[in-house]
Amino acid sequence: MTCAPPTEIVVYWRPGCLFCSSLLRQLDGRGVPHCRVDIRQDPDGAARVRSVANGNETVPTVGIGPVMLVNPDIHTVLAAATEHVPHAVPDGYEPPQPGRFGRWLLSKLSGTPST
Template identity: 50%
Template sequence: MDEDRGEVVLYWRPGCPYCMKLRFRLLFTRLPVRKVNIWRDPDAAAFVRSVADGNETVPTVTVAGHPMVNPSHRQLLAAVREHAPHLRNDQG
């Protein structure tokens, strides 16, 4: 999704324990994250399917337009360092 360029977008759905865990961990990073509920946004759900082998696997995250399916907290922060260092706030 072109509007994801330059930011971190977390695609999630209600009830997903992996989404909740990643969202909780991100609270302590002070990293600006736009959250998109794929159950409320059909275009977002279609995007997730396009990068997750046809599945609605969440969390899916884009970092400056680079998609990551079910990334760990560490993988997400490494992607921020590589693709969007302007977003860093000493998040570790």
């Protein structure tokens, strides 16, 4: 792996991947510390991705502490970082709240009235 400790958020990516570019741009824009492993240049990184993505080289794949996320969005990454490496989460980050339909669905699933 090309990342040096103590990096705790590792983004496995490859050139030309638009999902990777988008996630990396969002991480950079929020100032989230991370390192990047190009799976085309790092066979160990590619093997790590295959080990968690059913043998596929699905990117972006993000390692956060003990968790590996396959093709996550920025909020999934930040939620996992909040739990496993809270010092890496930008100050003031608030996860998105469900909209009206989401609140209704949660109320039906949980059996509590929606607000």
